[in-house]
Amino acid sequence: DTGVSQNPRHKITKRGQNVTFRCDPISEHNRLYWYRQTLGQGPEFLTYFQNEAQLEKSRLLSDRFSAERPKGSFSTLEIQRTEQGDSAMYLCAMENVEVLDTQYFGPGTRLTVL
Amino acid sequence: AQKVTQAQTEISVVEKEDVTLDCVYETRDTTYYLFWYKQPPSGELVFLIRRNSFDEQNEISGRYSWNFQKSTSSFNFTITASQVVDSAVYFCALSEKRGKLIFGQGTELSVKP
Numbered sequence: 025d026t027g028v029s030q031n032p033r034h035k036i037t038k039r040g041q042n043v044t045f046r047c048d049p050i051s052e053h054n055r056l057y058w059y060r061q062t063l064g065q066g067p068e069f070l071t072y073f074q075n076e077a078q079l080e081k082s083r084l085l086s087d088r089f090s091a092e093r094p095k096g097s098f099s100t101l102e103i104q105r106t107e108q109g110d111s112a113m114y115l116c117a118m119e120n121v122e123v124l125d126t127q128y129f130g131p132g133t134r135l136t137v138l
Numbered sequence: 139a140q141k142v143t144q145a146q147t148e149i150s151v152v153e154k155e156d157v158t159l160d161c162v163y164e165t166r167d168t169t170y171y172l173f174w175y176k177q178p179p180s181g182e183l184v185f186l187i188r189r190n191s192f193d194e195q196n197e198i199s200g201r202y203s204w205n206f207q208k209s210t211s212s213f214n215f216t217i218t219a220s221q222v223v224d225s226a227v228y229f230c231a232l233s234e235k236r237g238k239l240i241f242g243q244g245t246e247l248s249v250k251p
Contacts (some may be wrong), residue, residue, distance in 0.1 A: 026182075057238065066142075066229050066241030067183070080238065115183065117239075125171055127239060129183040 028118050028130035036136045037106055044102045045133045047116030055119040056099050057127060058091055060084065062112045073099060106137045140165050142232050144242035151220055152250050159215045159245045161230030167191075172206065172213045173231040173239065183229070189213060220249045 029048045037043050047056065055074050059067035070089070071081045075096040085091075088106075093099040103110055113134050117127040141164040151157045163172065174186040187197065189206050197204045201218045217224055227246045231239040 026185075059239075064243075066231075066244050067239070068241070069238035072238060082238075113181065117183075125233070126173075126185060126188050128185055129175075131180075131182045134181075 026128035030130040048098045057117040059115040140240045142242035150248045167234045175229045178226040
């Protein structure tokens with residue numbers, strides 16, 4: 025158990041709808057990362073937070089995507105006006121304060137846009 | 139630019155065979171980290187190992203071993219006496235200092251009984 029939970033585990037939505045995913049650590053963590061993984065590919069970086077501050081965003085993160093980490097613990101990733109190309113696994117990862125430089129991943133949220 | 143290449147898309151072996159998964163990386167930094175993750179059919183990425191760019195010692199953990207060679211920019215992963223439970227997709231990844239991971243495309247390992 026990595027101590028990272030994600031909800032929901034699966035989400036099916038219709039094109040044009042908004043969706044929100046949540047990532048929760050079980051214990052205190054420092055950095056929080058979001059990645060996207062499409063079928064047959066490796067995960068691709070989207071964005072990361074150090075405490076509440078969003079420090080880097082990938083060019084993959086279009087203006088339809090927004091991420092927050094309001095209290096420096098859990099984080100949300102919202103996609104507005106979903107498109108079929110948004111269908112993917114969305115992964116959250118944490119760096120444990122005791123084991124820096126190593127990211128531990130949650131189980132992911134699989135999004136299907138119809 | 140950072141890049142990780144896993145040239146083997148799929149590998150199939152019979153149980154008890156040894157298998158080596160290749161990983162070649164590109165980076166301009168002198169300080170970086172290399173990682174291997176396992177993604178079983180359940181989908182969750184499982185951390186296996188982290189290597190610091192200044193530490194070229196090879197590492198062994200049970201049936202797993204890793205060979206890091208800066209001269210060839212490679213970080214290969216060997217499973218000795220493979221088992222069916224080793225069947226998964228394996229990802230090599232690179233990060234410069236503390237930060238985002240750059241993943242390879244992954245190698246799908248199938249171990250048949």
